[in-house]
Amino acid sequence: xxxxxxxxxxxxxxxxxxxxxxxxxxxxxxxxxxxxxxxxxxxxxxxxxxxxxxxxxxxxxxxxxxxxxxxxxxxxxxxxxxxxxxxxxxxxxxxxxxxxxxxxxxxxxxxxxxxxxxxxxxxxxxxxxxxxxxxxxxxxxxxxxxxxxxxxxxxxxxxxxxxxxxxxxxxxxxxxxxxxxxxxxxxxxxxxxxxxxxxxxxxxxxxxxxxxxxxxxxxxxxxxxxxxxxxxxxxxxxxxxxxxxxxxxxxxxxxxxxxxxxxxxxxxxxxxxxxxxxxxxxxxxxxxxxxxxxxxxxxxxxxxxxxxxxxxxxxxxxxxxxxxxxxxxxxxxxxxxxxxxxxxxxxxxxxxxxxxxxxxxxxxxxxxxxxxxxxxxxxxxxxxxxxxxxxxxxxxxxxxxxxxxxxxxxxxxxxxxxxxxxxxxxxxxxxxxxxxxxxxxxxxxxxxxxxxxxxxxxxxxxxxxxxxxxxxxxxxxx
Amino acid sequence: xxxxxxxxxxxxxxxxxxxxxxxxxxxxxxxxxxxxxxxxxxxxxxxxxxxxxxxxxxxxxxxxxxxxxxxxxxxxxxxxxxxxxxxxxxxxxxxxxxxxxxxxxxxxxxxxxxxxxxxxxxxxxxxxxxxxxxxxxxxxxxxxxxxxxxxxxxxxxxxxxxxxxxxxxxxxxxxxxxxxxxxxxxxxxxxxxxxxxxxxxxxxxxxxxxxxxxxxxxxxxxxxxxxxxxxxxxxxxxxxxxxxxxxxxxxxxxxxxxxxxxxxxxxxxxxxxxxxxxxxxxxxxxxxxxxxxxxxxxxxxxxxxxxxxxxxxxxxxxxxxxxxxxxxxxxxxxxxxxxxxxxxxxxxxxxxxxxxxxxxxxxxxxxxxxxxxxxxxxxxxxxxxxxxxxxxxxxxxxxxxxxxxxxxxxxxxxxxxxxxxxxxxxxxxxxxxxxxxxxxxxxxxxxxxxxxxxxxxxxxxxxxxxxxxxxxxxxxxx
Ligand SMILES: [Zn+2]
Ligand SMILES: [Zn+2]
Numbered sequence: 001x002x003x004x005x006x007x008x009x010x011x012x013x014x015x016x017x018x019x020x021x022x023x024x025x026x027x028x029x030x031x032x033x034x035x036x037x038x039x040x041x042x043x044x045x046x047x048x049x050x051x052x053x054x055x056x057x058x059x060x061x062x063x064x065x066x067x068x069x070x071x072x073x074x075x076x077x078x079x080x081x082x083x084x085x086x087x088x089x090x091x092x093x094x095x096x097x098x099x100x101x102x103x104x105x106x107x108x109x110x111x112x113x114x115x116x117x118x119x120x121x122x123x124x125x126x127x128x129x130x131x132x133x134x135x136x137x138x139x140x141x142x143x144x145x146x147x148x149x150x151x152x153x154x155x156x157x158x159x160x161x162x163x164x165x166x167x168x169x170x171x172x173x174x175x176x177x178x179x180x181x182x183x184x185x186x187x188x189x190x191x192x193x194x195x196x197x198x199x200x201x202x203x204x205x206x207x208x209x210x211x212x213x214x215x216x217x218x219x220x221x222x223x224x225x226x227x228x229x230x231x232x233x234x235x236x237x238x239x240x241x242x243x244x245x246x247x248x249x250x251x252x253x254x255x256x257x258x259x260x261x262x263x264x265x266x267x268x269x270x271x272x273x274x275x276x277x278x279x280x281x282x283x284x285x286x287x288x289x290x291x292x293x294x295x296x297x298x299x300x301x302x303x304x305x306x307x308x309x310x311x312x313x314x315x316x317x318x319x320x321x322x323x324x325x326x327x328x329x330x331x332x333x334x335x336x337x338x339x340x341x342x343x344x345x346x347x348x349x350x351x352x353x354x355x356x357x358x359x360x361x362x363x364x365x366x367x368x369x370x371x372x373x374x375x376x377x378x379x380x381x382x383x384x385x386x387x388x389x390x391x392x393x394x395x396x397x398x399x400x401x402x403x404x405x406x407x408x409x410x411x412x413x414x415x416x417x418x419x420x421x422x423x424x425x426x427x428x429x430x431x432x433x434x435x436x437x438x439x440x441x442x443x444x445x446x447x448x449x450x451x452x453x454x455x456x457x458x459x460x461x462x463x464x465x466x467x468x469x470x471x472x473x474x475x476x477x478x
Numbered sequence: 479x480x481x482x483x484x485x486x487x488x489x490x491x492x493x494x495x496x497x498x499x500x501x502x503x504x505x506x507x508x509x510x511x512x513x514x515x516x517x518x519x520x521x522x523x524x525x526x527x528x529x530x531x532x533x534x535x536x537x538x539x540x541x542x543x544x545x546x547x548x549x550x551x552x553x554x555x556x557x558x559x560x561x562x563x564x565x566x567x568x569x570x571x572x573x574x575x576x577x578x579x580x581x582x583x584x585x586x587x588x589x590x591x592x593x594x595x596x597x598x599x600x601x602x603x604x605x606x607x608x609x610x611x612x613x614x615x616x617x618x619x620x621x622x623x624x625x626x627x628x629x630x631x632x633x634x635x636x637x638x639x640x641x642x643x644x645x646x647x648x649x650x651x652x653x654x655x656x657x658x659x660x661x662x663x664x665x666x667x668x669x670x671x672x673x674x675x676x677x678x679x680x681x682x683x684x685x686x687x688x689x690x691x692x693x694x695x696x697x698x699x700x701x702x703x704x705x706x707x708x709x710x711x712x713x714x715x716x717x718x719x720x721x722x723x724x725x726x727x728x729x730x731x732x733x734x735x736x737x738x739x740x741x742x743x744x745x746x747x748x749x750x751x752x753x754x755x756x757x758x759x760x761x762x763x764x765x766x767x768x769x770x771x772x773x774x775x776x777x778x779x780x781x782x783x784x785x786x787x788x789x790x791x792x793x794x795x796x797x798x799x800x801x802x803x804x805x806x807x808x809x810x811x812x813x814x815x816x817x818x819x820x821x822x823x824x825x826x827x828x829x830x831x832x833x834x835x836x837x838x839x840x841x842x843x844x845x846x847x848x849x850x851x852x853x854x855x856x857x858x859x860x861x862x863x864x865x866x867x868x869x870x871x872x873x874x875x876x877x878x879x880x881x882x883x884x885x886x887x888x889x890x891x892x893x894x895x896x897x898x899x900x901x902x903x904x905x906x907x908x909x910x911x912x913x914x915x916x917x918x919x920x921x922x923x924x925x926x927x928x929x930x931x932x933x934x935x936x937x938x939x940x941x942x943x944x945x946x947x948x949x950x951x952x953x954x955x956x
Contacts, residue, residue: 033601033604033605035550035551035597035600035601036555036558036597036600037551037553037554037555037588040551040552040553041551042548042549042550042551042597042601043548043549044548045546045547045548045616048546048547048548048549049546049547051549052547068523068526068527069523069526069527069530070520070521070522070523070526071520071521071526071529071621071639072513072520073513073515073518073519073520073637074518074552074590074621074623074637075515075518075574075637076515077514077515080514093580093581094580095580096553096576096578096579096588097576097577097578097579098574098575098576098577098590099575099576099577099578100574100575100577101574101575101625102571102572102573102625103571110515110574112552112576112590119513119514119520122513122514123511123513123520126511127511138523142621143549143552143620145552147579147580159551159552159553161549
């Protein structure tokens with residue numbers, strides 16, 4: 001029992017210190033390990049397997065919309081990065097520079113890609129000639145590097161894994177349509193698979209991507225009331241096309257500039273899964289993303305028939321679920337703690353009495369509800385339990401978000417809420433960047449997005465009192 | 479017709495200039511595009527899709543042996559790279575160095591990983607404590623960088639994609655067993671999926687991996703008679719464990735050093751697929767690895783019912799094959815050329831006359847054999863054609879290799895063969911590195927491997943005439 005206690009006690013409680021709870025969970029659930037390289041993390045099997053499932057799901061959804069995968073170089077020559085003015089200003093301060101190859105200094109420095117717009121543009125200028133070559137719908141899965149001073153596992157690290165989609169279109173309308181389409185792919189994936197509800201909207205000019213005409217975002221609310229930007233989709237218009245001279249001949253044989261988009265989701269989203277669903281026993285993974293969906297824990301496994309029955313059950317369930325048996329020499333209590341720490345959505349307990357009664361006990365990770373089921377119908381029951389759990393996790397996350405979404409009609413209310421009520425604050429905005437800056441400086445809250453679903457919560461800007469143009473979601477963010 | 483000619487004429491014939499043929503094919507089949515970064519290539523959708531299929535197949539085979547995926551940092555601090563003496567000597571001359579992060583110079587240089595032994599060792603020293611923590615069977619899919627002076631698409635580039643497996647074991651025997659197991663995984667994959675027969679063997683000390691006790695290799699013969707090292711598996715013994723202090727307490731509570739392995743396969747293997755199976759019309763992909771297995775080309779597609787029938791057929795075949803319809807406004811001849819250039823294993827031609835006769839024509843890419851089949855049984859017939867093609871491609875590759883494998887009893891014969899008969903030469907070796915060096919210097923042939931299947935082709939070393947120890951495969955290599 002001492003050992004069991006140790007595992008649970010190893011993590012700080014959420015209410016006591018959320019940041020410490022987070023750090024404890026990523027370490028104790030063996031998602032990551034810190035590396036010898038400052039700011040770079042190691043994704044261990046439990047963590048990487050979640051990313052593999054995210055990749056599989058997203059990749060399928062991308063391909064269904066016609067996207068094809070490519071791989072671009074890791075390095076960007078300095079001169080290429082400088083081709084688009086806003087873009088280089090946004091990224092140059094935070095890139096890693098390669099200056100030597102082998103024993104020799106390079107003639108031109110290369111940066112390790114912080115994002116690959118410039119490389120894609122350079123390629124598109126070579127391979128796009130005619131309207132027949134359009135659209136180009138390319139994506140790549142890779143790692144990128146941004147020289148961050150302070151880092152946190154998944155949320156902010158010097159190197160992280162992501163996908164970056166880059167498309168080129170004949171018309172402005174088609175590019176805008178693709179930008180929104182991919183935002184919806186992200187939002188649907190997060191809701192359906194990760195059980196995380198998203199606010200979809202547009203970033204203000206201040207918050208948009210370096211070089212974009214407009215940036216769309218999906219924003220989630222974490223358990224502690226902070227917001228997390230979970231995926232972005234950018235419409236570049238023809239800005240990059242002008243900078244990189246990407247032109248095509250249209251059907252009338254006239255030269256036209258292409259319109260471009262890019263969109264990305266990263267391992268950051270794993271931080272969201274942890275902070276939306278986790279509890280004081282560790283991780284809670286939605287069944288649809290969990291690398292292991294079922295852990296079978298034999299009770300009194302030394303008793304005759306128990307282990308064999310557990311293996312038999314595993315082989316049966318393996319046809320429809322990702323399932324393992326914990327047949328180690330640890331105690332059942334210790335095994336429960338480990339399964340809970342790792343967030344495995346369901347546990348099946350099976351012991352000598354269950355064998356006699358031809359039954360087993362399913363235990364839900366989120367509610368800890370125990371469901372006794374006959375072994376004859378365990379596949380069906382388990383599928384139902386997982387399905388219910390998936391739906392209820394989404395509903396709980398939505399209820400939590402809604403209960404932590406406030407609205408403010410004036411600046412006093414706004415400041416009061418931001419200071420005392422962790423969550424989203426809906427408030428009107430005049431559209432002036434000065435107000436956005438003032439709010440950030442005085443309250444540390446930032447504009448998360450101008451949601452597609454607009455509401456009229458007041459007539460005037462929450463900051464300056466001038467006539468309002470838009471409702472904005474504000475919040476403190478990761 | 480002018481246009482059709484153009485596509486075919488765009489590639490040099492193999493007999494005329496094999497190197498140019500290769501370069502033409504990778505470009506015209508749109509596998510790669512050269513990038514702005516010297517020595518780095520862009521993998522375009524046709525090329526990357528082959529790599530995705532390779533990944534899927536290998537990853538499944540790895541996981542079946544208990545391997546788990548992880549992700550390690552891109553960077554290695556200089557001091558960490560230097561921990562194992564032979565290893566740093568092997569790699570330091572060819573790495574890219576990051577010296578600046580953002581605006582500031584780094585206190586310690588970081589190299590971009592050329593391979594990740596040092597990072598895995600550093601992690602293992604942190605996470606391995608007891609015999610219960612063993613074995614560790616980790617793998618990662620990533621890109622690595624080696625500062626090469628002369629580069630060729632797939633075969634040698636500054637950055638390339640690969641997987642690197644790194645395992646840690648309690649005993650020497652277990653490590654050796656794993657080393658051979660993974661070599662067999664590679665060889666089986668290459669034969670069964672890529673239709674490329676492999677010679678399995680051990681590298682000489684001169685040719686082994688920097689820091690390894692022993693290196694095993696699979697070697698293939700290309701169409702031009704040159705060898706290609708296609709995958710390697712290394713047994714490190716406990717050398718790295720000593721350098722990185724990776725110890726565990728065994729069952730008797732004594733400290734022991736772990737024994738380690740690593741093994742890798744890269745995008746280089748795509749070069750082998752091209753050079754083993756390709757012909758003067760372009761790429762020929764084995765059905766089991768082809769991203770598109772069937773291209774349906776409608777004949778007289780403007781005629782009523784043709785396109786609809788083509789789509790209907792696609793939807794039917796899509797249940798068992800990866801299939802596309804080329805419904806572009808190009809001529810059928812042009813479509814045939816494109817499908818052949820891309821190496822799509824089978825083409826289905828269907829036109830108004832076929833519709834009347836309830837039939838279609840399957841055309842094999844490798845032999846160009848035309849098979850008229852009833853639409854009622856096209857799934858079965860197509861599966862048979864693809865299966866036959868897969869087998870015959872392997873047999874053809876094996877026959878070609880065997881026909882280009884020679885043996886030499888003395889140095890005169892050896893030099894004569896290497897100079898005039900492109901292929902493998904089997905010859906005896908005394909085991910002395912001096913002979914290996916002399917052979918390389920005088921003939922440019924290198925020792926490819928000491929094959930597991932040894933033969934006694936002479937009593938004495940082919941070079942010095944002293945008593946022979948081993949039969950070696952020699953050849954000029956990529
Ligand atoms: Zn205002
Ligand atoms: Zn000799």
